[in-house]
Amino acid sequence: MRKLALFSVACTFFLFASFAFAQQADAAFGFGTLTSPGTTTCGIATCIIPEKGGLYTNVSGDVVFPKRVGFNVEAAWRTSQGNYPAQGPYRPILVDFNALYQPKLSKKVGLDLLAGIGLETTRFYGFQPTFSCTQLNACYTSSHHFLVDIGGGIRYYVWGHVFVRPEARFYHINNNTADFSSNNVLRVGASIGYTIGPD
Numbered sequence: 001m002r003k004l005a006l007f008s009v010a011c012t013f014f015l016f017a018s019f020a021f022a023q024q025a026d027a028a029f030g031f032g033t034l035t036s037p038g039t040t041t042c043g044i045a046t047c048i049i050p051e052k053g054g055l056y057t058n059v060s061g062d063v064v065f066p067k068r069v070g071f072n073v074e075a076a077w078r079t080s081q082g083n084y085p086a087q088g089p090y091r092p093i094l095v096d097f098n099a100l101y102q103p104k105l106s107k108k109v110g111l112d113l114l115a116g117i118g119l120e121t122t123r124f125y126g127f128q129p130t131f132s133c134t135q136l137n138a139c140y141t142s143s144h145h146f147l148v149d150i151g152g153g154i155r156y157y158v159w160g161h162v163f164v165r166p167e168a169r170f171y172h173i174n175n176n177t178a179d180f181s182s183n184n185v186l187r188v189g190a191s192i193g194y195t196i197g198p199d
Contacts, residue, residue: 024064024197028165032056032076032189034092038181040085047085051092051180055079056187062112064102064197072098072114076169076187081125089125094118094171094187096149108157112165115150120173147173153191161195 038050058076074096081089096118104110123140153167169187176183 023066024195026060026062026064026163026193026195028060028163028191028193030058030060030165030167030189030191031079032058032167032187034078034185034187036180036182036185041181042085047087048177048179048181049084050182051176051185054082056189058187058189058191060191060193062100062102064100068102068104070100070102072100072112072116074098074169084124087124091123091125093121093123094147095121096147096169096171098149102155110155112153112155112167114152116148118147118149118171120145120147120171120176122179143179145173145176145178147171151187155193157195163193163195164190165193166190 033052033054033056035052036050038048040047040049042048055078056076057079058074060072060074062070062072064070075094077093078091081091084090096116098114098116101113102110103113122143122145124143125140149169149171151167151169153165155163155165157163167189171185171187173183173185176185
């Protein structure tokens with residue numbers, strides 16, 4: 001988790017430092033869900049399940065430069081814990097840093113096209129309490145995996161600088177089959193956001 005926090009802080013610093021040279025910046029907040037191929041397979045003592053379902057909350061920010069290119073930082077996490085058979089509650093967290101292309105289609109409509117790298121951390125909460133759990137409130141174990149992602153959204157300005165964006169992200173998560181039934185995950189949803197900069 002410390003590496004994830006350091007990565008997030010570095011990306012945020014880079015985002016704000018670059019704002020001085022940017023044409024615009026955007027911040028967005030939204031919800032969606034995950035889907036992936038595969039089915040639940042259970043053995044005598046363990047199960048492997050597909051990484052799908054549940055409500056995911058996401059936050060994102062981006063900086064766009066004069067040629068409509070820039071970068072994006074995004075995090076999405078399962079809002080409530082899921083139930084993993086034979087292991088107990090779990091929560092995936094996806095964090096990614098992306099190159100961004102943001103062409104305008106009209107005054108009110110534009111695209112967000114992005115691709116990048118990141119990290120998935122899955123927290124598993126179903127194990128016996130230990131000293132670190134009861135005294136430090138760290139009652140989970142974590143599984144970390146590198147990912148690459150690609151995705152996009154259609155941005156529509158509903159009022160001034162406020163936009164809504166239906167969106168989709170495809171993640172290829174390295175060694176995700178250690179925890180789930182597939183390395184490939186799709187997140188679909190929508191965000192509402194605000195643009196700082198010219199119309």
